[in-house]
Every structure is written in structure tokens, then in C-alpha cells.
Amino acid sequence: MPNPPADPDRGDEVGGTDGAPGGGLYEWWRRGVDLLExxxxxxxxxxxxxxxxxxxxxxxxxxxLGRARYDAGDFARAVDAFDELVRLAPDSHYGHFALGLSLTRVDRFERGAEHLAMAATMQPGRAEYVDRLRQARATLRARADLREQTERELEERAAAVQFPGDQAPAGPAARDTARRTHEPAVPQGNERADHGTTSGDGRPPGPRPATPPPVQSGAASEAGDDDGAHGRAGER
Known part of the structure; x- marks a missing residue:
């Protein structure tokens, strides 16, 4: 802990005429500490x-002054006081601890954890230093986890939103349904598809019967005469 500001036997007298409390610098420090206690x-x-x-x-x-401001709930100004203390006495383990603790009270956990770590390194046997450092780091981890979870949820929501003109990628079931929808219908029974590619039982159709050629008139009359001759022969 830093030494008192001045020797009480120095006899410094400051103030008194402007409404300030009487006494010197040491008296102010001593009375302030007494009021704080x-x-x-x-x-x-x-x-x-x-x-x-x-x-x-x-x-x-x-x-x-930093202790007084902290106990009064003025954490932001306590940070200022302890910051000045650490600047003047960088080897003060209590200064780093008090500054780190004050920073966590104003929601500045990252910098607060740094000073708490310094205090715990300087005085590893101080359980309070180690415990406060553990709490600050746990808060930082919890906030990081929450931030990652929030980002994942936002990404999932953004991926689920469909805007006009957008089309979600089709899965296997959707692709199979689309394929069946665009396939030609299979004829039922003995019906044949208009394009003639399948029969009623689903097999490829056989060759169609050929249309007989037309009979020429001369040949038809000769065939008729022969039939008539054979018929008359039979009658005889």
C-alpha cells in the first residue's frame, strides 16, 4: 500500500479560508480514511x-479516493482514481486488483480481467484475487458462447426466409415428385398411347398387320371365271 501523502509533523496547513476543511494534506488523508472505515x-x-x-x-x-468512490457506488470515477494509482505505482497489486474490480462493475470485463490477472500474478496466494479473476473470465466465456449462439440462430432464420422469386433447393422427395408429374401417363387396359410406344399391358407393341394390296380387275374376273367353271364341272 502506498505511504501516507506527507509527514504529519510537517505542519502543512491548506485551506480554511475558502470553506475548505482545516488542516493540511496529511490531515485530509487521515480524516478521509477514518470516515471511509x-x-x-x-x-x-x-x-x-x-x-x-x-x-x-x-x-x-x-x-x-478510489476506495471511497467505489464504496459510494461511483464506479466510473473509481476507475479513474485507481487508474491514476496504477500509473503512479505500477507495482501495486492492490491497485491492479481494485482497478480490475471497478472495471467489471462498469461492464468492461476484458480490461478488468487483465488487471485482475496482474494482481493474481503478483499475489497468487490471495484467494480473493484469484476468485475475482475466475469470475471475470467466466463472464467473458459465457458472453462469447451467447454471442456465437445468437449468430447461429440469426443465420438459420435468414436461411429459412423465402423472398419472392427465390426457390429453395429441392430435396430427393421433391425431385421425385416433379419427375412423376412431368412423365406421360401410362394407358390403362387395352388402350394405346397416342404416340404408340406402349401397349395396354405396358409392353412395346408388336408389328401392325399389313393391309392387303387391292385386287386388280382382270385377275379378279379370271378368278371368277375359273370358280364358275369348276362349279359347273362339279355339277356335271
């Missing part, structure tokens, strides 16, 4: 904001 985070933040304004390089004041 008693649960009065809002009053503590007022004193600690005075402290960081008087000495922006005091890491302990930024740490206490």
Missing part, C-alpha cells in the same frame, strides 16, 4: 478529492 464513503470522498487536488502525485490519496 466508519462507512461514510461520500464524506470521505470530499476530503480525499481535496487531497489529490493539493498533491496529484500522492498515490496513497488516489488509492483512498
Amino acid at each position: 466508519r462507512g461514510d464513503a461520500a464524506a470521505a470522498a470530499v476530503l480525499l478529492e481535496r487531497a489529490v487536488a493539493a498533491d496529484p502525485g500522492a498515490a496513497s490519496c488516489w488509492e483512498a
Whole structure:
């Protein structure tokens, strides 16, 4: 934890004439921490904001101010305070932990998990650090899974939508139905199709009987005379 902002024996006196609380920088820090420990985070933040304004390089004041803002529910401004703490004291494991925790409270889990991982690496024996890191990573995994599931559902819905002029690919059953619909009907019974390619029983038709040639007139009269002659011979 960073050291106090100033030596209490230094005798710094700041404020008093402009309505600011009396005392110096150390007094503001000390009283702010006392109010924070008693649960009065809002009053503590007022004193600690005075402290960081008087000495922006005091890491302990930024740490206490971040705690006061976090306990008061002002998570966004707590991020600002802990961010400054980490900038001033990059080796502060508590600073990384507090910053990471504050980031998760403002729904910035990716960056929050990074700082929580730093804190857990610096202090692997701190169960709270490890537990908070595990929770942040679990949230990130759950959100990634939900995002992938949502994308799949949207793709499936888009594929199921049919716009005018669109035609879904025909499956085997649809193709078989279309083929039967466009095939010529098979004649029933002894009926023959107009195109003459099948018989009534479905077999190819046999050769049609040839039409006998017409009988010439001369030959017909001679045949008739012969028949008559044979007939008369028989009568005799």
C-alpha cells in the first residue's frame, strides 16, 4: 500500500479560508480514511478529492479516493482514481486488483480481467484475487458462447426466409415428385398411347398387320371365271 501523502509533523496547513476543511494534506488523508472505515464513503470522498487536488502525485490519496468512490457506488470515477494509482505505482497489486474490480462493475470485463490477472500474478496466494479473476473470465466465456449462439440462430432464420422469386433447393422427395408429374401417363387396359410406344399391358407393341394390296380387275374376273367353271364341272 502506498505511504501516507506527507509527514504529519510537517505542519502543512491548506485551506480554511475558502470553506475548505482545516488542516493540511496529511490531515485530509487521515480524516478521509477514518470516515471511509466508519462507512461514510461520500464524506470521505470530499476530503480525499481535496487531497489529490493539493498533491496529484500522492498515490496513497488516489488509492483512498478510489476506495471511497467505489464504496459510494461511483464506479466510473473509481476507475479513474485507481487508474491514476496504477500509473503512479505500477507495482501495486492492490491497485491492479481494485482497478480490475471497478472495471467489471462498469461492464468492461476484458480490461478488468487483465488487471485482475496482474494482481493474481503478483499475489497468487490471495484467494480473493484469484476468485475475482475466475469470475471475470467466466463472464467473458459465457458472453462469447451467447454471442456465437445468437449468430447461429440469426443465420438459420435468414436461411429459412423465402423472398419472392427465390426457390429453395429441392430435396430427393421433391425431385421425385416433379419427375412423376412431368412423365406421360401410362394407358390403362387395352388402350394405346397416342404416340404408340406402349401397349395396354405396358409392353412395346408388336408389328401392325399389313393391309392387303387391292385386287386388280382382270385377275379378279379370271378368278371368277375359273370358280364358275369348276362349279359347273362339279355339277356335271
